[in-house]
Amino acid sequence: MDESMFQQSGSAGSAVYQQLKQQIVSLELAPGTTLSEKETSLNFQVSRTPVRESFVRLAQEGLVWVLPQRGTRVSLIDSDMVEEARFMREQLEKAVIRLACEAFPADNLAALESNLEQQQESTQQHDGKKMFELDEAFHRILFEGCRKNGTWNVIQQMNAHLNRTRVLWLWTEPHWELLYEQHREIFLAVKQKNADHAEQIMKEHMQLSIANLPILKERFPEYFKSS
Amino acid sequence: MDESMFQQSGSAGSAVYQQLKQQIVSLELAPGTTLSEKETSLNFQVSRTPVRESFVRLAQEGLVWVLPQRGTRVSLIDSDMVEEARFMREQLEKAVIRLACEAFPADNLAALESNLEQQQESTQQHDGKKMFELDEAFHRILFEGCRKNGTWNVIQQMNAHLNRTRVLWLWTEPHWELLYEQHREIFLAVKQKNADHAEQIMKEHMQLSIANLPILKERFPEYFKSS
DNA sequence: AGTTCCATACTACCATACAAGTATGGTAGA
DNA sequence: TCTACCATACTTGTATGGTAGTATGGAACT
Structure with missing residues (x-):
């Protein structure tokens, strides 16, 4: 599902x-x-046609809502969708990490280790944006090593709501140290082919993603769908 | 991710x-x-604009390939994507069926039973199209009963390739009886809250989806991406 | 005969004009 | 003052003409 294809x-x-x-x-x-x-076409200095095209694609991913003859709005974060995204991701990440513990290419393992080093650096420098990217990359490498690139891309598509809550969380109370430790434990478990432990950590890792969703909803109520 | 929203x-x-x-x-x-x-705009009696919009959406789901200035083609079936779709679906269906064994609303359980009766009818009447729809509905009911509608919709989006192979399979050698039996066993396992058994059957059920993919590739080589 | 080149007929892409539905503010009337 | 109405300025949806890139077939040349 790589769109560039x-x-x-x-x-x-x-x-x-x-x-x-x-x-x-x-x-x-x-x-x-x-x-x-x-307005968007003016900002981007193009006509409405390509803007419309982009709106259609964003709407399909649930990132914007198109209200016919009324307007288009950036979608509010839907807590139910966030929870479902976490659910989906937990199941898939657990399955993939088990695969990784059975067999994982040396190249990708090295990439993980390199990524971890950068995570340590970024954590010390409190570079949240960089940490966010490294986090994404870490998990992508896991999927790639298991030849599940398509699965990762699908996850990405549906992670719109989940990712936005993670950004919000980053604003309020970043605790990258814990994430780094979890990543490190996952890496070691893969290296030692300890599937049960890896799955357990991954499960905790995923559940952390939405641990304080209620706090975020209270703090940024205008960003969330009331439902 | 219900597009009508x-x-x-x-x-x-x-x-x-x-x-x-x-x-x-x-x-x-x-x-x-x-x-x-x-050509499509002439067929549908509309202008090129809405056709273009539909192409954009289909392209994002991998159902068509848009080659700039060259043309647009219905995508070939990608075996790797089929396998990944099966993998994703297996993980998610297994997780959902376990949830269903913990708690499942009576209404949805009744819907399953009603669906099963219709499956039996359609199987006896060799109505493959109807069976296909009932199969889809059966699994959707399971997701809905577990409040995982969004997850089901995401699966649907990525199941394009998998579904096409299932249609091909239907053409060659339909064995709906087996699918019906598996559905029935799954239903009973949910009713009896036997999670382990339910998961096992679901796993076999999912793996059946692509059991004879090599045969299909040999029989319809022009439909598959060479890769 | 084989090869090169070019006219032609496509393609998707983009800009623009028009159509149709909706929100809003002001005005006329009660 | 309050209400009903309507002109107006938005919005997205649709149609269409023009642009640039690509495949193709035939003609001219070697």
Whole structure:
């Protein structure tokens, strides 16, 4: 499901899509923000057509809501969806980590170790943005090592809501040290082929993602869907 | 991720999208078929704009490949993606069936039983199309009973390739009786809250989906991505 | 005969004009 | 003052013309 395989990433439409997606997931565009096609087309110096294309794609991922003849808004974070995303990811990550404990290419293992070193650095430097990226990369490497790239891409597509809560969390109370420790334990478990332990840590790791979702909802009520 | 929540399902663009998707998944439009914007717009009696919109959405789901300035084709079935879809689905269905064995609403349980009766009918009448729909519905009910509707919708999105192989399989050698028996066993296991047994049957059920993928590749080589 | 080149007929991509539905603010009337 | 109405300025949805890149077939040349 790598979109670059199907869609010309150099086209104006794809460029707008990628930028908007980045801005939405990073909360640069806050949940609930209105986005008109015309205004966006002026910002990006293109016509409405490629903007519309990007809106269609974002709508399909649940990142924006298109209300016909009324407007388009950055979607509010849906707590139920966040929980489901966590559920999905937990199941898939647990299964993948078990595969990794059976067999994992040396190259990818080295990549994990290198990634961990960078995580340590970024943690010490309190570089939250970098840590976020490294976190993503760490898990992607696990999937890639198990030849489950497509699965990872699907997860990414549905992680829009989950990722936004993680960014919010980063704003409030980052505790990257714990995440780093968990990553390190997962790495060691894979290296030692200790599947049961790896799965256990991964399970805790995933459940941490939404541990303080109620706090976030209380703190940023305007970003969440009431439901 | 219910698309009707975000996108006006009554619009021309969505209508074209839904029809094309149905035709592609049912193999009415064979993998590899070329689809030009203009030709499709003439077929559907609409302008190229809504057709383009539908192409964008189909491309994002991997159902068509858009080759800039060259054309648009119905995507070939990617065996690797089929296997990954099966993997994903196995993990998620196993997790859900365990949840169902812990707690499952009476309404949904009744719906399952009703669905099973219809399956028996359709099997006796050799109505493959109906059986396919009932199969889908059976699993959807399981997810709905566990409040995992969003998860089911995500699965649906990525099941394009897997579903097409299942349709192919239906053409060659339908053995709905076995599927019916498995569904029945799953139902009973949920009713008796026998999680281990339910998971085991579900695992076999999922692995059945691609049991004869090599045969299909040999029989319909032009439908598969060489890779 | 084989090869090169070019006219032509496609393709998707983009910009723009128009259509149709919706929110809003002001005005006329009670 | 309050209410009903309507003009207006938005919004997204749709149609269409033009642009640039690509495949193809035939003609001219070697």
